[in-house]
Amino acid sequence: MLLLFIPIGIMANLAEQIGKMIDNEAPANEIIIYYLNFTIYIGSLLFPIFLFLSIIFFTSKLASNTEIVAILSSGVSFGRFLRPYLFGATIIAVLMLVMAMFIVPNASQGYNEFKYKYLKKGKKDRITSNIFNQLNETDYIYVSTFDPARQIGYNFTFERFNKDNNLDFKISATNIRWIEKDSLYRLTSYNKRRLIGDTAIVETKRRLDTLFSFKIDDLTPVSYIAETKNLFELNKFIREQRRKGASNINSYVLVKYKRWALPITAFILTIIAVAVSSVKRRGGMGINLAFGIGVAFIYIFFDKVFGTLAEQSGFSPLLAVIIPNIVFGVLALYLLQQAKR
Incomplete structure (x- = not known):
């Protein structure tokens, strides 16, 4: 099934994307690596379905030749017949789990980087x-929208709390821009409000160049970041995002649970495939495959x-x-x- 469908998928993808690859001058070696990654990435997504269809194909062939009837008639129980499956x-489940966790x-990562680059x-x-991050135990930042191309965020807020969990000061600006050549941040319509007892000290500037402890890319991880991390990296990443209070934490946790569910999926689809295709039908293999x-x-x-419900x-x-x-x-x-029966 893999040898049948993966080359078809590669040819269909190449026919669709070849124009963009030429227009964006994608190097030949990167295209070859992309399709190697494409094979692993797409193959892993469709692996349970390939398993399902291959069992139906194989078992339907046994049933059409009346071999299953002969096996069961000889005194072999259905459970014993099911055991090799x-x-x-x-x-297959162990292979799928190892691949999903580490390979x-x-x-x-290679597949998605090429896709967004070319x-x-x-x-x-x-x-x-709606980017919200907790940098450490005392510092919090918020940006309503962020433009990665221009490295600029809008409606920026920085809050620092003291050990008593009371607000120490708050910085706000209409936008925050990363100035790469100077390695600093530029705040527009800067406003800083510091609380000392019951007194608020307000500082305002039209523009302020300053430094922060965070990197601009840390605020906006790529949407597929969870898919590119192995088991240990993903667990650490989820812990960090929970600490930061990331709003999209569900999408990362969903990726983790889906990986662990793969072995269960393999067994469920195996049982369904055997149960459906072990009975000889008038329509033969076609009915079972349909x-x-x-x-x-x-x-799917x-x-x-349910995946969309969890993410959104x-x-x-x-x-x-x-x-x-x-x-x-x-x-x-x-x-x-x-x-x-």
Whole structure:
């Protein structure tokens, strides 16, 4: 299945993107590396579906040759018949988990960097609105919108609290710009309000050049940052983002849970595929493959819907991963009972 669909995917992508690669003068060696990363990245996304379809193809072939009937008629139980499939699914699940945790993140980074450098040149690859960060135990910053191309943020606020958790001072500006040649920040319509007891001391300037402890890129990580980190880097990154109070923390946690759910997905799809295709049908393999593709698309639909809910709202990322697996797990058990009969 991999050898069948991956080359088709590469040819389709190349036919669609070749014009942009030529216009943006993408080097040949980078294009080759891009398609190596493309193979790993896309292959990992479709691996569960390939597993599902390959089991349907193989088992339907057994059923059409009446081999399954012969196996079960000889006294072999359905559970014993299912055991080699589960053993194979275990091998595939471990492979998928290792790839998702350590191999795919590197491929994802190369794939996305090439895409935004040559294929989506000029398009935003960063989170650019409602940026809130906790720099340390006392300092907080906020920017309503950020323009990565111009390195400028609008409606900037910097707050520092003392040990008693009371506001020490607050800096606000209509915009903050990173001046690379001078390695400093430029604040426009600068306003600083310091509290001393019940007295507020206000300082205003039309423009102020100053330094901060944060880097401008730290405020706006690329939207695919979680995909590019391995297991240990992702756990550390999520802890740091939680400490900073990042508004999009759910999207990072969702990536983590999806990786851990891959082995469960492999077993569920294996059981469904065996249960559906082990029965000899009048339509033969075509009916089983049609049903399998339908189930695969429904599964992808569920996964995308709940994933979007977790990213765009307060829906729990853990539930977003668990619910589709529970629904299809129940379906797998039901189809398995029907196949045994």
